[in-house]
Amino acid sequence: MKIKIVSVIAALSIYAGGSAVAQIGKPFIHDPSTIAQSDGKYYTFGTGGGGLISDDGWTWNGGAVRPGGGAAPDILKIGDRYLVTYGATGGGLFGGHNGKILTMWNKTLDPKSPDFKYSDPIVVASSDGIEDNDAIDPSLFLDPGTGKLWLTYGTYFGYIRLVELDPKTGKRVAGNKALNIAIDCEATDLIYRDGWYYLLGTHGTCCDGPNSTYNIVVGRSKKVTGPYVDNIGREMLKGGGKMVLAAGDRLIGPGHFGRTVLGEGIEKMSCHYESDLDQSGRSVLGIRPLLWKNGWPVAGDNLKExxxxxxxxxxxxxxxxxxxxxxxxxxxxxxxxxxxxxxxxxxxxxxxxxxxxxxxxxxxxxxxxxxxxxxxxxxxxxxxxxxxxxxxxxxxxxxxxxxxxxxxxxxxxxxxxxxxxxxxxxxxxxxxxxxxxxxxxxxxxxxxxxxxxxxxxxxxxxxxxxxxxxxxxxxxxxxxx
Amino acid sequence: MIRFTPTIGLMVIAMIILLVSGVHAQTAPPPGPPRGMRRDSITELDTNRSIAPFFKPSTAAKKTPDADGFIQRWLLLEPINKSIRSNIVFTGDYLKKAFDTIYFPDQFTVIPKDGEKVKVGEQELAWHALESPTFNMKLFRFAYGLHKQNYSVLFWAVTIVNSPREMKNVRLAAGSNGGSMWWLNGKQAVILDGDRRMVMDDAASARLTLHKGKNILRGAVINGPGLSDFCVRFLDENGAPVKDLTITTNQ
CATH class of the missing domain: 2.80.10.50 (Trefoil (Acidic Fibroblast Growth Factor, subunit A))
Structure with missing residues (x-):
């Protein structure tokens, strides 16, 4: 817990520049999903199964339940159900690159609810271990304009790909073929705002604690299928990407962007930091304001005391x-x-x-x-x-x-x-x-x-x-x- | 750019987690092309372990840079095996030492022939004159397709840039996955240090002059775990790609 208790005397001399407080409890997670609300609580799933639950969005602890293991899940509420996706493998960390992306449904994310029951997972995308793609790090996006459901996936091993799913079943749309939309990213996520589709991705190296170089970048397109270009017109298929969030405030290696819209003008982004130097260098959940400047998303700063x-x-x-x-x-x-x-x-x-x-x-x-x-x-x-x-x-x-x-x-x-x-x-x-x-x-x-x-x-x-x-x-x- | 290579202990733990957790696959995704989507002919063919989808042999046909000015015809030397656990190590000093090391004779002057071989330590490595259909030269695919070591490797590349006239104030713009260094006519022009990823125009040289006629462009790319590749082009003084060049791989 990083809260500073500022004494009266200290307050006389303190101006802004103090520490930004981070989530409290045990917010330890890697590759968190977009934050979802269910039955009045907040949930995020992470790599390896399970995830975090919070009653208020500030204090986070373990307890979320996601079967299937694997890596880097995502959650999207569609109607009155939650569609959960995850990669069954580890993105080359634990062997090859023959990955599988699966989806499954649940009526609630509350493991104590009598309605809590996952449907059988369904494979919606895969990679054969040789091709220029590794089917991990999925993310779901429901197009607010068309109602179509899209899934992006992939990692540093080749292309980031886009496939279309059926929002009623969570299955791959018949006849759909994967489309390459970026290279050299991990943990991509699609969002939409004011006529633009934005593709968020994580660049850099993960999983090396305070030496991880993870950072979050973005490109945008007028079509969900791309091409996604950055602020200087460089395609993400050629490595383009405008910075959204890099290291700072003793938090190193942000990755796995997720967006939460709380109302008009109030948006949050979630991520994990590979290493929080104030919490033993562990990988922790990050939640911070999401700002928009000149049509581009930018991470805001959590308020410093x-x-x-x-x-x-x-x-x-x-x-x-x-x-x-x-x-x-x-x-x-x-x-x-x-x-x-x-x-x-x-x-x-x-x-x-x-x-x-x-x-x-x-x-x-x-x-x-x-x-x-x-x-x-x-x-x-x-x-x-x-x-x-x-x-x-x-x-x-x-x-x-x-x-x-x-x-x-x-x-x-x-x-x-x-x-x-x-x-x-x-x-x-x-x-x-x-x-x-x-x-x-x-x-x-x-x-x-x-x-x-x-x-x-x-x-x-x-x-x-x-x-x-x-x-x-x-x-x-x-x-x- | 890559996930850091973990210790064996972490890998074992993670494998156990994955094995215990299990996966219940039900149905495979349906095949077939989408409607209204762009197709990618390269990745449709990349499921065989071969360099074929990613490269084709260089020919004597006239070859100019692509529409964005990227140079797609190169002589590539099969990878020199290195031992690199993390790409964080690629400081400028590290790269200078790595690239100043003499691995084979005439390393900084040779224009090899396709198929010519050199001895590097215990390795016998061949030069390949190749063309890439994409803007970048996919060195990982080059090594992987030839069944060579593909992580912890050092690649050498050289090509001949033929300019129809003297061009002053051009810049060499490069991007590479892994650290790299680039020399034009024997002079160092660009260095990309640190944990790099494939980004076009990641770094640009100071203003250079392309001589009328032949110019020798040489590069070295080093990578630990990662999908090694590079892209190189020249930019004119307005930042526009230089395209009225011809690229050859033999003298």
Whole structure:
């Protein structure tokens, strides 16, 4: 668990640049499938059988059940059933390249459910061990435009191939022949957005711990059958690919992309990191925001604990507590002064300079010009033991150097309370949106079942209201200065 | 680019997992062509262990680069056996040592004849004058089809680039699976170090001059576990492929 408990003293000096927190529990997995939801829980399957389950998307532990062994499965919900695919072999690691891709159905992914029963697996693609392909690393894609079901598969050993399956049976469509769509990838995945098909693939070397060079790249096409080209027009059949995610934040070797769309403007990507240096160098599940920039997917960053300006996208003003502005005394120079005098740094206004003037009870929240003053600096840290949501912990948002915490009120407004108590109205979901800005939502609005977000209802006035991706009123930037 | 070769212990464990887990295949995928899909004639024929689908013998017929400028006619030396467990080792220093090593006489000057043989340690290796139907020269398939060692290998390649005029400010653009080094007219032009994969234009040389007439282009590709291959082309000063060249494999 990488959550940093930031002390009051430490918070005085910390600005963003802290660690990005990773999934907790035992999120150890290799080649994870796209994350699926079933019966209120999250699931991902991995190589070797089994997989991870999470109640909230943040704490992951083993327990998922997938028969068949083999490698690199994928899951896709079609109607009220789940289609699971996997490669029966190991991609040359454990012998040759004569692979098989199988599919099977289940009504639920919950192994405790009475409905939990896999259908017999069916071979839908294969490689004979000599041909320029190895039938492992399958991924499923249901075309939202045509309703056709596609499966990509293959690894570094030759071509990545595309075949069509019957979405009713999970079998190969009669007469379908595999099509080559890329080379030199592993763990491909197809997704669709705004008229483009995107082929995600993993380049580099896996399975060598912190020396693995895995990274995720992408090409796109107007047709599902390709050609898939990168941002400079280079075909993935000639090695093209634009980087989506490489190593960083002590996490090495991302691979096996999966996309989860939570709503308009809120997307996540899943992967594994070959080595998490903060977790014994193990291969771990990764979940992070998925952004779109100029028509290309880019991995966002999980929020780093630290101190931020929380700036509204509406006008650019900053969230602040509603206290009287305190002037910085004795440093105004005026005009027509002697500029030959030596210059010297002037200290910023500090919390100690102003906190004595602040009320000690609840203080309201406004939005105003950012002056990097103490009443505008917010420290965001994971709330210990509070659980989380898909890919992130619940956060507490406090005025830097204090315990004063942002909270939702029963009348759907926001205030600060003198001390963070861990109440659900003081826990916040902070999701990076597909455009790189942030949605900030309380876990709970007291006496309400609605999910509301922090919104600028006026340039200077925050409130809680329904989130609208099309409105800058609903979006925030987290800035460091 | 490849999965790292694991230790024997890991392999055994994984094999046990796979064997115990079992697979219940039911039906094979139906054969036959799809409607409206592109076909790939190469991979339809690649299930036999042969170089045939991936190469054909070089001829005396005029051969220009392909539509994208890739040079598809080369003399390839059968692979020199090496011992390389991981492709992470291909640092610039490693490659210079590997490629500075003299494996056979006149290594940096020879234009061999098709079928000519050289002795490298205990290995007797033949040169093959070949053409690839694809943009890249699939060295793994070359070695595999000839029943040679195909992982942990070093390949030498040479070709003659005939230019109709002096061309200044061109660049040699190369991609290779495995580390590689490329020389034009005896001068090092491009090095691809590290854990490389097959990417066209992965690296480009500084500005070069193609002489009028013959230019000797030579390369060496080294790989541990992986599907060795390379692709090479010249780009003009605007980044466009140079295509008005002829490629030969004999003097």
């Amino acid at each position: 630290g101190t931020y300006e929380i700036a509204s996208e509406r006008r650019g003003y900053a969230l602040q507590i509603d206290v009287d502005f305190t002037r910085m005394a004795g440093v105004a120079r005026g005009f027509n002064r002697n500029n030959d005098e030596p210059v010297k740094p002037i200290p910023s206004q500090e919390l100690a300079d102003v906190i004595k003037n602040w009320p000690t009870g609840n203080i309201g929240v406004t939005i105003g010009d950012y002056m990097f003053r103490p009443h505008q600096k917010w420290t965001i840290t994971a709330a210990p033991g509070a659980g989380g949501y898909l890919g992130a912990p619940y956060y507490k948002i406090t005025i830097a150097g204090t315990g004063r915490a942002l909270a939702a009120t029963a009348d759907a407004e926001v205030i600060t309370v003198p001390d963070f108590t861990g109440g659900p109205e003081q826990l916040w979901m902070i999701d990076q949106l597909t455009d790189g800005t942030y949605r900030i939502m309380p876990k709970v609005v007291p006496n309400s079942k609605e999910q509301l977000a922090l919104v600028s209802i006026g340039d200077s006035s925050p409130t809680l209201a329904k989130f609208d991706m099309k409105s800058d009123n609903c979006k925030w930037d987290l800035r460091t200065h």
